[in-house]
Amino acid sequence: MTQGAPIRTRGPAASSGTIAEHSSAGRRASSFAPLDVPVASVPPEHRRPSAPKLPQVAEIDLVRHYTRLSQQNYGVDTGPYPLGSCTMKYNPKVAETVAALPGFQRAHPLQPDATVQGTLEMLWRLERALCEITGMARATLQPPAGACGEMTGLLIMRAFHADAGRERTKVLIPDAAHGTNPASVRLAGFEAVNVPSDDRGLVDVDALRELLDDEVAGLMLTNPNTLGLFEERIEEITASLHAVNALVYYDGANLNAIMGKTRPGDMGFDIVHINTHKTFATPHGGGGPGAGPVGVASHLVDYLPSPIVARDADTFRWDRDRPKSIGRLHGFNGNIGVLVRAYAYVFGHGGDGLTEVSEMAALNANYLAVMLAPAFPFAYPDSRPMHEFVATAGPLKKATGVRAMDVAKRLIDLGYHPSTVYFPLVVDEALMIEPTETESKQTLDAMGAAFVQAAEDAHTDPGILHDAPVTTPVRRLDEARAARQLRLRWGVGVPTDR
């Protein structure tokens, strides 16, 4: 092959469209030998009135179709993925091998405890490790996502106050918080009250004190916060909440700035949720299975969801005798397949390894922040970021009219997944970037150069950014409409709200 010639991987353009559009009546992906046993008839009540309208395709068309679709995707296995707050780090393949062990993969959630001792022991050990990492007494592994972990923690908060005969209606949340925090607070039946940030991007402690009264159930805090900044007055904050009998909830979706360095329990937090699909590199699964374990301090253990794993000498069992429990947060026992991967990650690294993860996450973020600063200044120049940072495209917009969204789309054409944009809301034209610890210096240099290139293009030819992306199967989508008017079935032409 001549050097530089493009390598064609996507196949002929004719192979576009949905699988239904490739259907050809009578074509099959398999053929069977003639039946050599009597035909058994299906009872009428189990028969459908008409055959399902499945696409009729050959195996090769099926394979090419889905392989081609997979090639249109972008993932951590094809390139860096600097989505701030989402922690899209590389998922080690050893975790897949462990999760595929038949003892885990073929276990059924309704098997008697005696037949799944290995799985129960794994869950028990993982729980102990998470409690060690966070400084909590016990944890539930049931919640299938971070947002569900928040809901769990808030229901625990509610049960704790109800048990003490206290009526508490409000939960405080800093204005930089992740959007799931206020949503979870509302779902759990509390009123969300905003705590302002100061000009360094940290909680305004004086404003917080003014909000404290006997209606406050607790405070939800992310630390380092969503700007990537460590709350310097954290012990003062947790003590002030405890002084009014309120609880302090730690949003630990991303623990990869502090693992092995400090622990929410040591800072005075009562409840913490962890996203295994961020901190412990389990797959995010396109919004699919995740795990959001919740750890609690000793005074809250009785309220944890039921069941939790109990250990009697060398045997393990599900403990369902938990009268004060808030109940179930999952149909069975959580997403065990995800939890096995988290176990592999935690024990594969060991304590020193996890500490190093935190160090590298902060180093990588700071390295990239400094590289980008001339083009995209750090939103809070007086503070040092940890595992992620928020830069602003505000000055670029003023100079060229190009917005953060245009920069994000240009990055796609330059071969990179964009960063998070327009979050947190408190930063104008925010670019929230989390390179994660898994990327090398060479990858960071190349990714940083793409951001800088986008800024240069904005000055020389802003049209390139306004038109971007031009290299993708679809151009710019109406994102609000795409999310609200879903068309999930082929042949159903009119989108509905249902």
Ligand SMILES: *Cc1c(COP(=O)(O)O)cnc(C)c1O
């Ligand atoms: C991702 C994230 C959440 C929500 O987690 P999900 O698993 O997506 O529900 C909550 N808080 C923070 C800070 C996050 O980054």
